[in-house]
Amino acid sequence: MALHRVDLRVRAFNARAIRCYLSCGFRHEGVGREAALIDGEGHDDWIMGVLDHKRLRETDRRRSQDVA
Secondary structure, three states: OOOOEEEEEEEEEOOOHHHHHHHHOOOEEEEEEEEEEEEEEEEEEEEEEEEHHHHHHHHHHHHHHHOO
């Protein structure tokens, strides 16, 4: 797929997922304040995105070199 942009939302407290997305080339673009209501408590969302499918391929290439 020739994607130009991929974005996602992740709960701000999900540090493990955030580290994973950052290592895949995503960047923090903003915060959805109290975007999720969980057990009656508001939680922030991180909005993350990556531009240009080439960047995703470069990340895959780097990751495969780390494994080898």
